Amino acid sequence: xxxxxxxxxxxxxxxxxxxxxxxxxxxxxxxxxxxxxxxxxxxxxxxxxxxxxxxxxxxxxxxxxxxxxxxxxxxxxxxxxxxxxxxxxxxxxxxxxxxxxxxxxxxxxxxxxxxxxxxxxxxxxxxxxxxxxxxxxxxxxxxxxxxxxxxxxxxxxxxxxxxxxxxxxxxxxxxxxxxxxxxxxxxxxxxxxxxxxxxxxxxxxxxxxxxxxxxxxxxxxxxxxxxxxxxxxxxxxxxxxxxxxxxxxxxxxxxxxxxxxxxxxxxxxxxxxxxxxxxxxxxxxxxxxxxxxxxxxxxxxxxxxxxxxxxxxxxxxxxxxxxxxxxxxxxxxxxxxxxxxxxxxxxxxxxxxxxxxxxxxxxxxxxxxxxxxxxxxxxxxxxxxxxxxxxxxxxxxxxxxxxxxxxxxxxxxxxxxxxxxxxxxxxxxxxxxxxxxxxxxxxxxxxxxxxxxxxxxxxxxxxxxxxxxxxxxx
Numbered sequence: 405x406x407x408x409x410x411x412x413x414x415x416x417x418x419x420x421x422x423x424x425x426x427x428x429x430x431x432x433x434x435x436x437x438x439x440x441x442x443x444x445x446x447x448x449x450x451x452x453x454x455x456x457x458x459x460x461x462x463x464x465x466x467x468x469x470x471x472x473x474x475x476x477x478x479x480x481x482x483x484x485x486x487x488x489x490x491x492x493x494x495x496x497x498x499x500x501x502x503x504x505x506x507x508x509x510x511x512x513x514x515x516x517x518x519x520x521x522x523x524x525x526x527x528x529x530x531x532x533x534x535x536x537x538x539x540x541x542x543x544x545x546x547x548x549x550x551x552x553x554x555x556x557x558x559x560x561x562x563x564x565x566x567x568x569x570x571x572x573x574x575x576x577x578x579x580x581x582x583x584x585x586x587x588x589x590x591x592x593x594x595x596x597x598x599x600x601x602x603x604x605x606x607x608x609x610x611x612x613x614x615x616x617x618x619x620x621x622x623x624x625x626x627x628x629x630x631x632x633x634x635x636x637x638x639x640x641x642x643x644x645x646x647x648x649x650x651x652x653x654x655x656x657x658x659x660x661x662x663x664x665x666x667x668x669x670x671x672x673x674x675x676x677x678x679x680x681x682x683x684x685x686x687x688x689x690x691x692x693x694x695x696x697x698x699x700x701x702x703x704x705x706x707x708x709x710x711x712x713x714x715x716x717x718x719x720x721x722x723x724x725x726x727x728x729x730x731x732x733x734x735x736x737x738x739x740x741x742x743x744x745x746x747x748x749x750x751x752x753x754x755x756x757x758x759x760x761x762x763x764x765x766x767x768x769x770x771x772x773x774x775x776x777x778x779x780x781x782x783x784x785x786x787x788x789x790x791x792x793x794x795x796x797x798x799x800x801x802x803x804x805x806x807x808x809x810x811x812x813x814x815x816x817x818x819x820x821x822x823x824x825x826x827x828x829x830x831x832x833x834x835x836x837x838x839x840x841x842x843x844x845x846x847x848x849x850x851x852x853x854x855x856x857x858x859x860x861x862x863x864x865x866x867x868x869x870x871x872x873x874x875x876x877x878x
Contacts (some may be wrong), residue, residue, distance in 0.1 A: 405697045408565045409477055411599035413438060419601055425467050425604045426578070428616055432467055437474075437598070438525050442531075444475035447522050449531050454498065459483045460498035461517050462491065462508035466606035469585050470594055472501055472518060475540055476709060480534045484544035484556070485585040492830045493546065495556040531725035538562035545588040549681045553854055557682045559588060566761060567592040567685045576624035578603040580613060582631040588654060588682045593626045614646070623649040625672070626657035629783075630856055632671070633663055633790055639670040640791075646671060648803050653678055657857070658701060658780075660787040661836050679703040679763060683747045684732050686762045687712065700837060701753065701762040702786075711735045712856070713746070714755050724757040729767060733834035736813075766860075781838045782860070785816050787834055795821035799850045801864040803843075815867050845871065 415424070416438035432440070451729060453459065463469050469485050476483040481706055491508040500512035507515050537544050545558040559567070567588055579597045581604050583590035591656040592805035605622055607613040613635055617620060627635065632654045639646060647746040652671060653677040666787040668674055675692035690704030706712045714728040715721060730751045752761040765780030789798040797819035802812055818824055826842045833840060845867055851859040 408595050408599045409474070409561075412595070413441075415601040417596065420736050422601065423578075423603045424614075425470060426596055426620060427465075427467060427699055428607065428619070430467060432471075434601075436820070437471060440471040441475045441478060443524075443526050444472050444522050445478040445517075445531055446527050446529050447631055448475055448479045448481065449529055450527060450824075452517065453479065453481045454532070455480050455482065457497050458496070460491075460494065460500050460512070461485045461518075462488065462500055462502040464488075464505075465501055466585060467740055468523070468603075471523070473543075473585065473591070478534050479532050480536075480540075482544055482558075484546065485591065486546065487584060487586055490546055490586055494556070496556060506734045518736050522646065535561050535621075543588075543591065545591065546866065547585045547684060557588065559758065564592055564595060576602065578605060578620060578622045579621045579624040579626060580605045580607060580616065582607065582613065582625065582627040582819050584636075587629070589626075610634040611642070614638050614642055614644045617649060618644060623648050623650045625649060625652045627654050627660050628856070629650065629663070630656065630666055632659075632788060636663065636667045636670050637790065637794065640666070643668075650674060651676070655680060656702075658765060658783050659692070659695070660784040661696060661700065662784060662787040662832075663802060664696055664792055666791050668692060677703065679761065681732070681747065681749055684734055686709065686710075698760075699762065703753070703763045705760050705762040706755075709735060712755060712761060714753065715816055720737060722754070722756055727752055727754045727764060730761075732761065740764065781814050781833055781840050784827060784836060784838060785814055785832060785840075785842065788822055788829060789816065789818060789821060792832070793821050793824045795819060795824065795849045798859045799847075799860070799863055801860050801867065803864075813843070814840045814872075815843045815845060815864075817845050817863060817867060819847055819850060822846075863866075 416434040420435035421430050422434050424434040424437045429722060449502045451533060458474055461469055461472050461483055463472060473483050488508045489854060498509060499514040501516050501518050504519060511763045516747055531766060535631040539560045539562060542557045542561045543564055545557050546554060548558045579602060581590055581593050585591045585594060588761050594604045605616055607616050649672040652675045659677050677695055678686055678688050679688040680686040685709060687710045688704035688706055690702060695702045711733050712719060713731045715731055716728050730749045730753045731746045732749060733746045750766055751763050751830050752765055753761060755761055784798040786798045788797040795818050798816055800814050800816040824844050826844050830842045852864045853859050
């Protein structure tokens with residue numbers, strides 16, 4: 405969908421009264437969206453910004469976030485969307501488009517208040533040409549990428565279309581977009597929804613998500629793994645019957661068996677697990693029921709147009725069934741030379757002899773795993789605590805138990821979970837084919853990064869420090 409933006413404008417002409425964007429409190433039709441884009445674009449044009457500038461949109465309302473982002477695209481200005489809690493991860497100087505409530509970025513190059521006037525009045529004037537080159541950078545996204553550290557990833561006009569192609573063909577009418585517009589996953593999801601004439605919905609909490617699914621008969625949900633976990637807990641707690649939901653797509657951390665088992669019961673019977681990266685897009689996909697029928701870590705068959713390689717510490721190809729680092733690249737002929745270089749994803753995994761991919765965890769989180777394929781227990785332990793004991797939050801790390809240890813030692817930081825039982829958790833993990841020794845440690849807050857990912861390196865240091873015996877000075 406190379407001309408995704410023109411498709412959005414086309415929908416406004418053909419379906420002006422159809423809902424384009426929805427929150428629990430407001431509905432924006434395609435005609436209203438087109439009018440909002442044009443008015444905001446004229447306000448932006450008066451500022452004299454161009455392709456050499458970068459704008460951070462820190463507006464709280466997702467409806468206005470998306471409208472302003474599309475207006476910036478119309479004016480040919482690269483943009484990024486940032487939630488207020490993400491501003492501390494950005495060091496580059498941006499012009500900030502924010503609410504009148506105040507600046508989210510500490511010292512923006514320039515602060516511009518996005519007021520009601522932007523959406524209510526047309527200041528007139530001639531609009532610039534906008535983006536004309538498919539390879540021109542139009543969008544910046546906050547991602548942890550293969551490094552595990554927050555960074556800014558640049559997407560060209562063609563990249564947004566490329567990343568949008570993964571799910572546009574499904575039979576659905578309204579989509580609840582949970583990842584947020586700061587990620588490439590969330591932004592391209594919203595773009596595809598609008599470009600194909602459907603309705604994109606936004607929610608601010610799992611309980612609001614449950615209400616909106618029931619209220620608006622939403623039939624498709626796109627979510628990160630952590631968000632599906634929260635949605636499953638909310639649906640089970642409220643006893644909601646999400647009968648309108650036909651499909652759920654999740655991506656992000658490796659989904660655990662506990663999460664998929666719970667979500668299939670309380671959320672939707674048709675769930676698909678996606679594996680990919682900002683740099684290369686979708687690489688593998690599998691139905692949740694197929695994931696549960698396979699050995700742990702199953703991510704699906706590698707998609708056409710993508711090449712996956714499993715390499716050892718010397719960057720040499722591993723034999724099928726051997727764990728190594730996962731690298732990927734695009735081999736799609738219509739992309740030319742774009743995205744053809746190998747990307748190290750920072751994950752460990754293995755390929756079967758017939759090309760099915762298994763992901764065991766992040767190299768930075770669990771270290772190298774030698775020998776036969778086995779899965780890291782961190783996600784399974786976390787999700788079991790969140791679902792079975794209703795922990796407010798939980799995060800696990802592997803601790804080196806020394807040579808000769810019968811099983812890996814896993815320490816789990818739990819937030820607001822006084823009833824958790826380590827022996828019961830060990831038993832539940834054994835039933836899932838994971839042998840490990842469990843230690844539960846109460847924690848006040850789990851360290852998380854810009855996009856909500858657990859910072860396991862920092863957590864491990866804090867757990868070791870918290871459990872280190874104090875030295876008494878006589």
